[in-house]
Every structure is written in structure tokens, then in C-alpha cells.
Amino acid sequence: MGDVLCASAPGPGCCGCCSEGRGSQRNPGLQHVEAAPAVEQRPGIPFGAATSYVYLEKLCEGSYATVYKGISRINRQLVALKVFSLEVEEGLPFTAIREGSLLRCLKHANIVLLHDIIQTKETLTFVFEYMHTDLAQYMAQHPGGLQSHNVMLFMFQLLRGLAYIHRQHILHRDLKPQNLLISCLGELKLADFGLARAKSIPSQTYSSEVVTLWYRPPDVLLGATEYSSDLDIWSAGCVFVEMVQGQPIFAGTSGALEQLEKIWAVLGVPNEDTWPGLSKLPNYKPELVVSRRPQRLRMIYDRLSRVPAAEDLASRMLTAFPRGRISAQDALVHPFFSPLPPQLHQVPAGQSVLTVPAVRLQPEICDLFASYQKGHLSRSSSKFW
Template sequence: NSGVFLYSLMCVQDVTKRMSLPMDIRLPPEFLKKLQMENPPPCKPLSRMSRRASLSDIGFGKLETYVKLGKLGEGTYATVFKGRSKLTENLVALKEIRLEHEEGAPCTAIREVSLLKNLKHANIVTLHDIIHTDRCLTLVFEYLVSILEGSCLHFIFMFQLLRGLSYCHKRKILHRDLKPQNLLINDKGELKLADFGLARAKSVPTKTYSNEVVTLWYRPPDVLLGSTEYSTPLDMWGVGCILYEMAAGRPMFPGSTVKEELHLIFRLMGTPTEESWPRITANDEFKSYLFPQYRAQALINHVPRLDTEGIDLLSALLLYDTKRRISAESSLRHSYFLTLGENIHSIPDTSSLFSLREIQLQKDPGHKSSVFLPPGIQFHCFDIPHLYLQSAT
């Protein structure tokens, strides 16, 4: 019996290693029996066909491998459910795209799959499995929760958001749908970009898959005014709106129509001029709205929880001129993140920020948490009471 057990253990280790499977996978007994019949177990690399057959034998690509636990909500073009994998007993997110509905839905799904298969980064959500049936395409993701606005950890979350976005932008990939609902965190405090259904799309749609109106709150004014010259600054305006929302606990520009959205932007940031936005006075749509000439307000009065460096970064993200709007790569080097240290810029793409000894996230035994960073700066946490950052001693 011990020999059989040892052999089974070796089989599991061999298969998980050669097929890049998670270490905590629970291989089905029938699959192990099949391996035992192959004496000795094959050690040469698997062909693509053999690997696909083995994955199917284990349970990948099959709906019955996952237990659906409840609906999490509507995504940009799909319904998302909480689930559990029978292979690992871990929680997963099941994103279901009904194929018999809107004609464009499978295209956005295929786009997301093709992108995520090639994006390997600690701050981008992991796609675990794909299940294709006649009626439905199900994408199985790692399970994370939606990020909470107003958290004192906005500082560390913002760096992770920019880190994931910089990785995408270097690969000429725009997200196009950045908003708090598409930023997910796990219990380790790791933030991940999710919902790449609009990445590389030819336009920014006005309706979601479920036919609800797409929010305008994170859309830059150049796009609101009809620009179709999409480039990385499109995402950076959204980053600025998210930074404000995480720090202030409320959306920055919650407009319900294009005109209202632009009005809210101009009222706070100032009505654009030729100096702040070259050639804006020649834009017919801008001229047609006849906006009052607002002067820019001091951002510190609206988001007092941000320090001087934070306000400077926010201002650089919310510039009207797309050529001057700060990039994700430059943002990572902004003085706002100086306290995180220099080592944070040299960790591998697939490694978490928390792999660094000097940045450790720990459970707080009390329900009032604090963030401790190298120079001794201290913040107070309200929305994520079970987590705190502590510099290593």
C-alpha cells in the first residue's frame, strides 16, 4: 500500500510539474489509475494532443468540474458567478457568455481569452480554464473580490494598478474599461486588473452585454467629445478618477449624460483653453455645449486624504492635453511612491509586491488597522479592517 501511495505521489508530482498545474490540484482517482497502468510513467515532454487529452481526463474544460455557488453580478458582456473548483477546492469566478444572444459577445470573449493567455503578470487576473458548450462560453478565473473605495491602502493599490497597466501598455494593449469594479483584490492585498473584454476594441461602447448603459465616470474628455484616436492616455484619465475615488470614498465625476459628465469635469478642473488643451476651441462639439468659463479648483480641498505628492500625481493624470498626461511607466516613478523603496522597481513581472521583505501584508488581530511604511508614515484603514502593511524589521 505504501508503495502504491508513493507511486501515486510521484505521478501527481510528475504530472503537475510537466503540465504546469497548480501544486494543490486534486487529481481524480480515475486519472491516477490510468497513470498507474502506464508503467513506468512517461517522462518525456507531452505532445500538444496528449496534453489536451490529459487535461480533459483531469477535468479541465468541463462544467462538472466546477460547483456554482451564487451570482456575483453582470460584467461588461457576461454574467459572473462565484464557484468552487473540485480539482483544488479553491474558489473561482465563472464568467458565462451566452452564445445565442448578442452577435458581438463571442468576439469580446475571444479577445479577452487571447489577451489573457499571453498576459502573465502579478497584477493581472489569471485565467484558469475555458469551457465551451453549444450555448455558453465559460471563462474560469481566480476568485477575487471587488476593490473597496475609500481605503487607506489606495497608495499600495494604486502602485499595483499602474504596474499591471504599464505591463499592458508596453505591449500596445489598452484596457479601455478601467473602473473600480474591474480592479479586484485577494485576501493578500494583491490587486489585479480584470475584464479585458474591451481591450483592443475599435470603439468604446455605450451599452454593456446586458444592455445597461456603460458608465461615463472614468471616460476622458477627449473621448467624450468624440475623439476616436485611442491611445494609452485614455486609460490614464481613468486611473486618475480611480485614485480620487479610492482616496475620497466617492466618484469624482458621476455624470449620467455626456454633457453632464463634461460639465462636472470642467467645473472642477476648469473649462479648457487653448493653453491647457491645444485646438479645443476648434472642436465643434465643444463649441456647441456653450460651457461657462470655470476656473480650476484646488484639488486638495476635495480630497484632503491625499498628500502633496498624491495631489501632484492626480493632477498629472487628469491633464486635458493627452500628450502631456502622465504615462503608467512614469507614474510608477512618481515621488508619491517614493516610500516603497527602489527594490519595488526590479521585481519580476509575475512576482507580487509582497514578495519583497520590506513590504509585508499581515493579518491584524484587532479590527483597526494601520499601514506602516519604511520612514514611519502611518495611515488608518477603514474599509479593509483585516489587513495592514508593515515594513520588515
């Protein structure tokens, strides 16, 4: 897929849908699947019909799909319409088949909801729930690092979604801020499952050309193909520190070697004692092992020291040896989340954690400052678009 998935970043409501940039294979196509409507269906207006949706505006365009904001005539809700063109020679991108097949089976409050699939001779359209923005845009609107409570709330939802798909033996394989969608209330949802895979039992090997470079773990950079859920945990750890610090933590490199050097400069260079089997990885070279001692994360990313238990959670996620990384389920009960109400752990999978009383986003510092300047500081300042 390469290191940059799309020439243009997904816009608000885009569902992470324009970040394909991936090859296609011939495929007969997806069969229509009916999804349960979020509200009562209007009689006489069917699922699976192009006439059931009104196109409002183009949101973004990728290599294989264009995404539009629309409205459903079935239930009068806003939707995001991801439209694939069916080329006679190329066929349908295999990632579209994979994404549709997986999302049919995933029903969770922190996974983007696939409402409907529409197939014609010329196009295949995925109808997603409409989301107002993504984490990348949210962080761009609030530079310098997010408010610690909001980091906590976003991270809890991210891990909650990850724990769910990992229990289903599914790997996302492309976690990054652009693929984490956020509603106007602060709900966070995993999106863009084009690279996701159902992990078979017994285990099989997978491609090492997954995950955008900045969020790719060192074992995969070294050519590992027998990874598991630890792949997503590394990416989530990178996103976590980025939310706290306000900038990507392993950024600005042009290839796998430079990316590894960036990681080793922080974590130190592992050896066979700390990472059994390291020398057997396909891309391992002795010259990559230079003398570098690990550093405390907070010494480089100073904002981690201001949030209780943040450095410890980040360190447990960003461990070079993949089997040493904490699981998503265990991370949910890490002390970092202790300020959140314990009721969050009892919320059903299909229900948002924001339904728990008093659990909501708090205004970011720049929102508070802007509201103070305008002279109308209020709860409405928590809106972020």
C-alpha cells in the same frame, strides 16, 4: 455600452465578470486554451472539461453572462466561472471573444488570471482565479477615504498592471473600482477586458463609447476616437482620488455635457493654447467654453493635502490635454510612492509585490476602531471582508 454596465454590482470573487451590458455579434466561438495550473495538476482530470469544476454558488448575473463561485477538481483551488449562454440567433457576444483572446496573452501578477476555457453547444465558460472582493466594495466597507499606505499599495499595483498592458499595446478602456479585484491579502488585479483593444500600428480610430461615464476623460467625452494609453491614465487618476477622498470625484451627472461641466468646474476650461486641436473634436461646441478658472485639486478634495505628493500625482494624471498626462511607467517612480521599498521595482512581472518583506495592507481606521471597541486589537483586523 452605456453609462451603467450592470444592473447589479459584481459580488466578491466575481472577477468584474458581470459588467458586460454590451451588444453582441455572431461569432463561431473561442477555441479551448489550456492555461498552466497554479499548482500541480491532478492526473486524469483534464482542462477544458465542464466536469473538471464544481459549482458552489451564484455570485452575480449580467446581461450576457452569469458568474459562479466554484472549485477546480484539477488543482483544488477556488475559481470564478463566467458562463455565457450561446443563443442560436444572437451568437456569442463579441466582447467575450475579445476578452478571452487578450487574456490568453496577458500573464502578470496584477492582471486577473484566466485558467481555462470550456465550450459546449449551449455555453462558453471562462474559468478565472477567484478573488475575494473588488475595490468598489472595499471602499464601501471603509467609507471616508482609505488609509494612505493602502492607497499607495493599491495604486502602485494598478499602475503596474497598466504599464504592463500598455507595453503590450493594449488599452483596457473600462477602468473603474468594480473592475479592480482585490485578494484577501491585498493583491489588486485588473479585470473585465471585454472592452479592451489591442492598439494597432499605425494608429486607427476607436469608439468614443467606452469607459463608464464617471471615469471617462474629457477628450473622449468630446468625441475623440484617436486616443491611446492616456485614456486609461485618466480613469486611473479618477480612481486614485476616489480612494483618497472616499467618493467619486466626477459623479452625479446624467450625460456627457454634464460630465464635462463637472470636469471643467475643477480643472478649468481649456483652450487651443493649452489643448491644441480642441476645436476640431467632433462634439466640441463654442458654448461649452465658459469662463472657469482651474482650481487646486486639494481645495476641492481636501484629503489630497494630507498625503505627501498625492495632489501632484493626481494633477499629472487628470490633465485635460491627453498628451499631457503622465504614463503609467513614469507614474510608478513618482515621489508619491517613495515611502514604499525600492525593491518593488525589481519584482518580476509574474510575482506579487506583496512577496517583498514588510509590504502588506495596513488596517483601515474603521477596522482599528471596530477592533478597539471589541477589545481585541490585533493584526487580524487587517482583514476586510
